[in-house]
Amino acid sequence: MDTMASYQQAQDKLDEVLSAVRPDQWDGPSACSEWTVRDVAGHLIWAQNQLRAWAMEEEYTERAGAPGSPKPGVMAGDDPVATWRAARAASVSSLTDEALARTTTITGIGEVPLVAVLSLMITDTVTHTWDIAHGIEMDIQMDPALVALAFDWGRRNVVRRPGFFGPELAPPADADEQTRMLAFLGRADWQPVS
Numbered sequence: 001m002d003t004m005a006s007y008q009q010a011q012d013k014l015d016e017v018l019s020a021v022r023p024d025q026w027d028g029p030s031a032c033s034e035w036t037v038r039d040v041a042g043h044l045i046w047a048q049n050q051l052r053a054w055a056m057e058e059e060y061t062e063r064a065g066a067p068g069s070p071k072p073g074v075m076a077g078d079d080p081v082a083t084w085r086a087a088r089a090a091s092v093s094s095l096t097d098e099a100l101a102r103t104t105t106i107t108g109i110g111e112v113p114l115v116a117v118l119s120l121m122i123t124d125t126v127t128h129t130w131d132i133a134h135g136i137e138m139d140i141q142m143d144p145a146l147v148a149l150a151f152d153w154g155r156r157n158v159v160r161r162p163g164f165f166g167p168e169l170a171p172p173a174d175a176d177e178q179t180r181m182l183a184f185l186g187r188a189d190w191q192p193v194s
Contacts, residue, residue: 003118004095010125010146011088014044017133017140018081026080027073029193030135032128033166035072037135040128041084042075043067047124048087049075054114055091055099067164109157120157123150127185130178135193142178151181158185 018041026038035043046065053060065072077083100115109120126146133140142150158165166186171179179189 003115003122004100006146006149007118007122007125008092009143010122010129011092013140013142013146014125014129014132015081015085015088017129017136017138018084020138021080021132021136025136026076028135030131031187031193032131032135034070035131037132038073038076038080039071040131040135041080042072043069044125044128045075045080045084045087046072047121048084048091051114051117051121052087052091052094054104054117055094055096055102057102119149119153122146123153123185126150127182127187130182130187130189134187134189137192144177147178147181151177151184154181154185 021037021041026041027036030037030040032040043065046062046069049062049065050060052058062075063069065075075083095114100113100118102114103111104114104117105111106117106120126142127150130140130142154165169183169186169188171183172190175183175190182189
């Protein structure tokens, strides 16, 4: 499967999880430290807007949803699912072959072609999809190919600092690959959200 198809598959799973969030769960805790479910959705919406700006060679100065932002939920608006879907549609339509070949600069990574950013976006989407699902006590299994892609990207590029990824955790001995990937990225799949 090519990178764009994998990215759209990751987005489809996120859409499925966002659609399962009840109104009373948006402001509850997620598995992403210090962020509510709404905050995680807002960050993912922000990322769609940022990706679109890179693809269109436009400046994007909004920082409310950036990694480490204190309350990215403001990006989600009153209807996080509709806001996500609109941001996703605008972003995906901008990802032409020409746009994906352009070079952009990513904090902590450096200059890369935009197509390489999709692997980061897959990792971010897979991880935060799980953060939301775990926060609402929804058991999900991500596609093994997406888990492998996210794990591989994480091993090569992980940035461990506040607002990015936390310290690696030790998963249970019998952990599956998804649990090991999440533990590497600082998530304890075996513990409830507190």
